[in-house]
Amino acid sequence: MDIRRIAEEERLSGAVVSGGFIWLAGQVADDASLDAEGQTADILRQIDALLAEAGTDKRALLSVTVVLADIRDAPAMNRAWDAWLDRGHKPARMTIEAPLVDPAWRVEITGVARAPA
Template sequence: MIQRFEVGPRMSELAVHNGVAYLAGQVPEDTSQDIVGQTRQVLAAIDALLAQAGSDKSRILRAEIFLADMADFDGMNQAWEAWVVPGHTPARATAQARLVKPEWKVEIVVTAAA
């Protein structure tokens, strides 16, 4: 069985199958904020989606982080390290990418145990 959450015409924000939660890429809503603020927004969105799947950040298996500018790596890590659960840090990759909207500084995709 596949469960889909926040289903739209193009994509779902979350799909759960066989006890694994797959989140769509999460981006900030308030783009006036710096990288720390934008990352915090994205992490809060991830928390909310994981809760819908009956999961939480301690159960994240993998995170893929896309930065518009690698100069923001330290600021993103500042927010990330304050958010992750010590001892439960997931496998992670970070890359620079051209994001859909130029005002977005970060996009994060996670896969978690549900």
């Protein structure tokens, strides 16, 4: 089976392409000083870039998990999400509250997309 790793770092790959799917690692904002809306927009930009490198775009997303450090940030996260979302290609989505590794991070997003044929 062919496995392609994208944006490899010391401990993980930003995305892994295999078996017709793209698995996104949990993405966090490059600028942790941003509020939840800003962090979400930054993360979605990163997801766009990873999917582009894999040869596709957000329309291929099948499932997304959003982790919020504070569930009260959901409206702010949703503002960025709604501005980014392709309304004709909405993925399944789950949003949960959980502590994140860096207390400055407000949002982390992961997902699975269909790889191009």
